[in-house]
Amino acid sequence: MKAVILAAGRGSRIEKISNSGPKPLVRLLGLSLIERVILSIKEGGIKDFIIVTGYRAEEIKTYLGSGSHLGVKITYVDNPQWSKGNGTSLLAVKGHIKGKFILSMADHVFTPEIVKELKKQPLKDALAVVVAEPSPQPYIDLEDATKIKTQNTKVIEIGKNIEGFSHIDCGVFLVSDKIFEYIEKLQDRPTLSLNDIMQEVGLMGKLRIFELKGQFWIDVDTPEAYRKAEELLCNSLVKPTDGFISRTINRPISLMISRKLVNTGLSPNTITLFSFMVSVISAIFLAVGNYLMTFLGGIFVQLSSIVDGCDGEVARLKHRTSEYGAWLDSVLDRYSDALIIMGITVGLYNYGLSGSKIWIIGYLALMGSLINSYTATKFDSLIKTSPKKASWRFGRDTRLFIIMMGAILNQLYYVLLFLAIITNFVSIRRLVVMKKAY
Secondary structure: OEEEEEEOOOOHHHHHHHOOOOHHHOEEOOEEHHHHHHHHHHHOOOOEEEEEEOOOHHHHHHHHOOOHHHOOEEEEEEOOOHHHOHHHHHHOOOOOOOOOEEEEEOOEEEOHHHHHHHHOOOOOOOOEEEEEEOOOOOOOOOOOOOEEEEEOOEEEEEEOOOOOOOEEEEEEEEEOOOHHHHHHHHHHOOOOOHHHHHHHHHHOOOEEEEEOOOOOEEEOOOHHHHHHHHHHHHHOOOOOOOOHHHHHHHHHHHHHHHHHHOOOOOOHHHHHHHHHHHHHHHHHHHHHOOHHHHHHHHHHHHHHHHHOOHHHHHHHHOOOOOHHHHHHHHHHHHHHHHHHHHHHHHHHHHHOOOOHHHHHHHHHHHHHHHHHHHHHHHHHHHHHHOOOOOOOOOOHHHHHHHHHHHHHOOOHHHHHHHHHHHHHHHHHHHHHHHHHHO
8 A cells, every 4th residue: 555645735834934945844853744744654554655746846855865764665746736726736646556545744743553543444435534533632723624524424524614513634544546537527626625625525425534533643734733743742752651750750851852852863772872871870970989979870860760761752753663772772771770779789888888788688679670670561561551540650760769869868778778678569569460450
């Protein structure tokens, strides 16, 4: 299956941000709008694209090239009549595609899951299926939104000015190539929008809706929508498994950092390595055994905890997630945990706490921290599927925050003792909870 992206329009309403450049090339958190569309569709399982260009077409072609750097294949179709409306861009695709295809605008931000689910929809006797939202979010501009009136799942009316509408058009379609046989007669109109085409298809009873559930989308066509899209994308990075410290302290700070990092060439794995090096420095400081170094070590521990969230945030914002990246992050986190606990233990020994007791406590804290992280994988999967949100997840964010506070207060012995007890207790508790769950 192929995907068609309509990228021919000028987008005059967003020129304050685009500086009169092509709207599809407006950058949003490290990627152009059209790159976001391409990569979302790619994650949805499609790698073959037709992009319809018009206004400043050469700039778009030069920017995207063959698409190989995005892991996709791009074919360009020029639409010399782009100024007549985006409906002419769909008509321009005739003869370039066979079979059903995904159709999207170049300025709509949406989750890949929408494409994954839309691909599964049967067309049956329909010429197109439109993704539609029954309860539009507060950030949707209803005046500008394309509204849909339905009868069961069939669209009976679609357009900007519709009374008694039931859904909002999300700008993503599954389309049959047979549509061109029915809409070719519309090409002589002085103006032709995609809404005009879909209205004709709807009047024939050949347009159905696919109802959007639990996914976000936004049409980025104004400066206000642009800012809202930034907010939505950042909010989507918050995980249901985030602990209290992560939600209230780490994530807000890491998101501010990540919003800057996405505009650099730093890869997520490079950020992972940097976070690990911060942990190594913190462990060295903690091992010295005097208060100044302990204080600095505690600050660096918390800094590493914050930066540890940036690699995943940048990866997801730029569609660069990988199994290797997640695995590398997990492995280096375990090394970091071990080094920090070892640094605390050595620091307390250098401070004057001798004897076997400190080493036993350090070992128990190390064992508990590692097992705590190991058991978190299965426990987190339970949290994700549970209707009840965990009020406090005792995870790595909490452990490292406690270490920072203990370092600042110069009470790392009691912190180490606390971790030796609580981490093992939490791991045992998780075993009990998981047994009940399964």
